[in-house]
Amino acid sequence: MKARLSAARERILxxxxxxxxxHGYAGCSIAAVAHRxxxxxxxxxxxxxxxxxxxxxVFRVACQREVDAxxxxxxxxxxxxxxxxxxxxTFAGRxxxxxxxxxxxxxxxxxxxxxxxxxxxxxxxxxxxxxxxxAGVAGGELPPxxxxxxxxxxxGALGEAMVGPLxAGVAGPGTIPGLTAFAHRALGVST
Amino acid sequence: MKARLSAARERILxxxxxxxxxHGYAGCSIAAVAHRxxxxxxxxxxxxxxxxxxxxxVFRVACQREVDAxxxxxxxxxxxxxxxxxxxxTFAGRxxxxxxxxxxxxxxxxxxxxxxxxxxxxxxxxxxxxxxxxAGVAGGELPPxxxxxxxxxxxGALGEAMVGPLxAGVAGPGTIPGLTAFAHRALGVST
DNA sequence: GGAAAGATTGAACAGTGGTTCACTTCTTGG
DNA sequence: CCAAGAAGTGAACCACTGTTCAATCTTTCC
Numbered sequence: 277m278k279a280r281l282s283a284a285r286e287r288i289l290x291x292x293x294x295x296x297x298x299h300g301y302a303g304c305s306i307a308a309v310a311h312r313x314x315x316x317x318x319x320x321x322x323x324x325x326x327x328x329x330x331x332x333x334v335f336r337v338a339c340q341r342e343v344d345a346x347x348x349x350x351x352x353x354x355x356x357x358x359x360x361x362x363x364x365x366t367f368a369g370r371x372x373x374x375x376x377x378x379x380x381x382x383x384x385x386x387x388x389x390x391x392x393x394x395x396x397x398x399x400x401x402x403x404x405x406x407x408x409x410x411a412g413v414a415g416g417e418l419p420p421x422x423x424x425x426x427x428x429x430x431x432g433a434l435g436e437a438m439v440g441p442l443x444a445g446v447a448g449p450g451t452i453p454g455l456t457a458f459a460h461r462a463l464g465v466s467t
Numbered sequence: 468m469k470a471r472l473s474a475a476r477e478r479i480l481x482x483x484x485x486x487x488x489x490h491g492y493a494g495c496s497i498a499a500v501a502h503r504x505x506x507x508x509x510x511x512x513x514x515x516x517x518x519x520x521x522x523x524x525v526f527r528v529a530c531q532r533e534v535d536a537x538x539x540x541x542x543x544x545x546x547x548x549x550x551x552x553x554x555x556x557t558f559a560g561r562x563x564x565x566x567x568x569x570x571x572x573x574x575x576x577x578x579x580x581x582x583x584x585x586x587x588x589x590x591x592x593x594x595x596x597x598x599x600x601x602a603g604v605a606g607g608e609l610p611p612x613x614x615x616x617x618x619x620x621x622x623g624a625l626g627e628a629m630v631g632p633l634x635a636g637v638a639g640p641g642t643i644p645g646l647t648a649f650a651h652r653a654l655g656v657s658t
Numbered sequence: 659g660g661a662a663a664g665a666t667t668g669a670a671c672a673g674t675g676g677t678t679c680a681c682t683t684c685t686t687g688g
Numbered sequence: 689c690c691a692a693g694a695a696g697t698g699a700a701c702c703a704c705t706g707t708t709c710a711a712t713c714t715t716t717c718c
Contacts, residue, residue: 284665306706316667318708327706385576398627419652425645428631429624433653436589436623437616454616461610462624462653475695497676507697509678518676 285323287313292334297377301384304331328389335390338381339397345370347404356412357465361456363405364434368452371438383439398435402427409463419464430459476514478504483525488568492575495522519580526581529572530588536561538595547603548656552647554596555625559643562629574630589626593618600654610655621650 291312295304306327310317324330349366350359371378381397406427412418437455482503486495497518501508515521540557541550562569572588597618603609628646
């Protein structure tokens with residue numbers, strides 16, 4: 277019984293994420309989510325008290341997955357420059373692979389409560405990158421700078437460079453090297 | 468009579484912009500705009516066919532004003548480095564002076580039709596900056612790069628660095644020099 | 659096997675806010 | 689001074705969705 281309950285809960289989360297990846301947050305009415313999860317509309321409310329709560333959880337899971345992937349890729353590298361390159365390749369590669377989801381996570385209009393979760397997402401990215409930058413500065417690989425500001429700006433740069441093309445449907449494969457070069461210059465990675 | 472008509476239209480646009488600067492797009496119900504313009508709710512529809520149309524125009528005017536201010540400031544400078552610094556100072560200075568408006572123009576959730584205008588706004592900024600970058604590259608002041616990509620990334624960096632603080636209410640005066648340094652490094656302005 | 663506990667259903671409800679429209683008020687031209 | 693017509697009014701309308709809830713079905717356990 278308990279298993280059945282939590283299984284339904286899981287199915288709802290999965291369904292919501294799938295719809296978001298296909299049709300964005302705009303397509304995520306409670307009715308649509310319930311239908312895809314194989315439940316009635318009202319049943320969603322046995323598992324989540326409100327739509328905003330459901331989607332903060334969806335965002336949390338999806339964002340964590342992204343940050344983890346980027347973090348894992350960067351951890352394989354040793355120098356700050358290589359780590360930043362890994363961050364960009366992973367971030368951009370994943371975004372280009374699931375453009376609709378990336379747009380939803382990064383920029384699509386959502387409920388205010390959910391938007392707060394998105395801010396945390398960007399903050400998490402920024403903190404991850406700030407750590408690499410701080411280490412690079414401490415180790416002399418990077419020139420002195422405010423690691424948090426650099427990281428925040430870099431997150432914005434990545435997001436903008438992705439969302440623009442995503443909205444326009446223009447997926448640029450040549451964008452990733454260009455962005456990496458931009459980021460390396462911006463952080464002062466010695467060539 | 469014609470004058471009266473266009474005067475009312477103007478009053479509506481002004482009212483909408485004022486409310487947006489005070490309470491953001493969220494506070495811009497048709498009723499609120501009409502009230503501030505000294506009209507009845509329905510009268511708005513003698514001048515604009517729909518809310519989205521009204522606000523695409525509000526956005527167009529407001530964005531143009533921003534881009535013009537930045538463009539004018541940059542035009543006073545000769546080198547690419549000085550121009551970029553002027554762009555950042557003007558952009559950030561104005562954003563910090565009207566934080567609510569800046570947030571609305573840059574990031575607040577809005578109708579889909581209005582969002583398209585916002586994209587044009589960001590694009591206009593990017594094109595402006597891309598021009599300066601291209602000139603800098605052509606003149607040998609900046610290293611070879613894709614001016615459009617660099618400009619897009621820079622717009623994202625500026626936006627993110629502004630919106631974060633705007634949302635958190637943290638207006639950082641030390642942010643502007645830091646951002647300028649970031650941008651100069653990113654574009655390869657020789658120090 | 660049966661009854662209590664609880665999950666599920668889906669149609670009805672409610673709040674919001676853009677939009678409409680029958681009516682009033684005002685300007686204009688003869 | 690008076691139609692004619694345009695502009696203005698604001699309450700009613702409607703569409704859209706998140707949310708609720710009484711009825712129904714499932715599971716569990718004595």
